[in-house]
Amino acid sequence: MTKIIHAADLHIEEGEEKAYCYSVLDEIIALALSEKARALVLAGDLFDSFGDFEALRSEVCLKFKPLAVAGCSIIYIPGNHESRGATADLTAYNLDPVIFAAARPFSIVEAGGIEFICIPHSETYDGYRDWKVPQKKAGVPRIVVAHALNSTIYTGPDEETDTKAGVMDDDLFARLEADYAALGHIHAGRQQTLGGATVCYPGSARVWRAHPREAGPKRVCIVETGETTSVRTAELKTSGFYKEYRLPLNLSGAVNPAAVEKIALGLSGLDLVKVILTGIVEDENAAKTTAEALKTRLESKARLALVETETIVAAELSSNSLTKAFLAEIDKLEPGDTQSEDYRRWLLARQYGLEDLAAHLVEGR
Ligand SMILES: [Mn+2]
Numbered sequence: 001m002t003k004i005i006h007a008a009d010l011h012i013e014e015g016e017e018k019a020y021c022y023s024v025l026d027e028i029i030a031l032a033l034s035e036k037a038r039a040l041v042l043a044g045d046l047f048d049s050f051g052d053f054e055a056l057r058s059e060v061c062l063k064f065k066p067l068a069v070a071g072c073s074i075i076y077i078p079g080n081h082e083s084r085g086a087t088a089d090l091t092a093y094n095l096d097p098v099i100f101a102a103a104r105p106f107s108i109v110e111a112g113g114i115e116f117i118c119i120p121h122s123e124t125y126d127g128y129r130d131w132k133v134p135q136k137k138a139g140v141p142r143i144v145v146a147h148a149l150n151s152t153i154y155t156g157p158d159e160e161t162d163t164k165a166g167v168m169d170d171d172l173f174a175r176l177e178a179d180y181a182a183l184g185h186i187h188a189g190r191q192q193t194l195g196g197a198t199v200c201y202p203g204s205a206r207v208w209r210a211h212p213r214e215a216g217p218k219r220v221c222i223v224e225t226g227e228t229t230s231v232r233t234a235e236l237k238t239s240g241f242y243k244e245y246r247l248p249l250n251l252s253g254a255v256n257p258a259a260v261e262k263i264a265l266g267l268s269g270l271d272l273v274k275v276i277l278t279g280i281v282e283d284e285n286a287a288k289t290t291a292e293a294l295k296t297r298l299e300s301k302a303r304l305a306l307v308e309t310e311t312i313v314a315a316e317l318s319s320n321s322l323t324k325a326f327l328a329e330i331d332k333l334e335p336g337d338t339q340s341e342d343y344r345r346w347l348l349a350r351q352y353g354l355e356d357l358a359a360h361l362v363e364g365r
Helices: 018-034 050-069 126-130 170-175 257-265 284-299 321-333 341-363
Strands: 002-007 039-042 073-076 098-100 107-111 114-119 142-147 180-184 190-194 197-201 219-225 229-235 242-248 272-281 304-313
Touching (some): 018 050, 039 114, 050 073, 126 170, 170 190, 170 197, 180 219, 242 257, 272 284, 284 304, 321 341
Parallel strands (some): 039 073, 142 180
Antiparallel strands (some): 219 229
């Protein structure tokens, strides 16, 4: 059996995220070393853009040196992000000691007794039936490495709006006689058998942006292949979590301090946290002050904190007797756990009620 580590979508970028990205990369390299993997497969979007690729590739290649010395091949294909803003053909780059398989439509790399069919990202893979892929060798496992969407394994919308990924047919895995497909692009992990192959998205290796699809632990796949293929995942410790909360403001623009402290207590210094402040306020400036104070509080506990306000301004709402009665009753029902489904429903009911009251107040003028 041969062991490989499969990671994807690290999106290394320059600027304030660089140190964080590098800590995750270091963890992946340390894992490949401790697991004595024969190959580390990076299934695209190692860099966030062509500019990041250009600026940081030398530093990143240096980081891979100890792994190469230990006998682990590093195989990397470009994703859609490496092409963002590209001013040069990626095949022109030598990323020694990394095997940078940028040639389209595919290239074959043999390493650790495994045959890797490396397919760089493309807007379409429609021509795959005409690819001249050699017959699979007896006793040599075959791994497809690609950065693409597959509509069987992932039925949701593309996670990206500006750079859509090409869609790969299930039949491609069968036709190429793959034992395992090391995919990238979908930031939430997925695993499914397609066309006889075990097809995996490990998910993004770090929290790439403030979006619910970045939630959950960040992982890499540890694949053992030979007669059979088995996959387990390893959670990355340095990636942290993406955490998103919605909190209501009261009419004077204040937030419940106990709810804030509960969120702060659950954060680690590696997390990216986003809080959306909702509700109806009488003065938007008060909401802004609350948002700034909240951001400062959360920044002291998390790697990054974002606070957004989705409030509606309705002056004179609190002097309305109906509003007072509504708030007095509904706030008695506030569930304790801000992450529960009950809380979400309660928050919506409170918001709709206040919106309705605000609308009637305007009509009544
Ligand atoms: Mn991608």
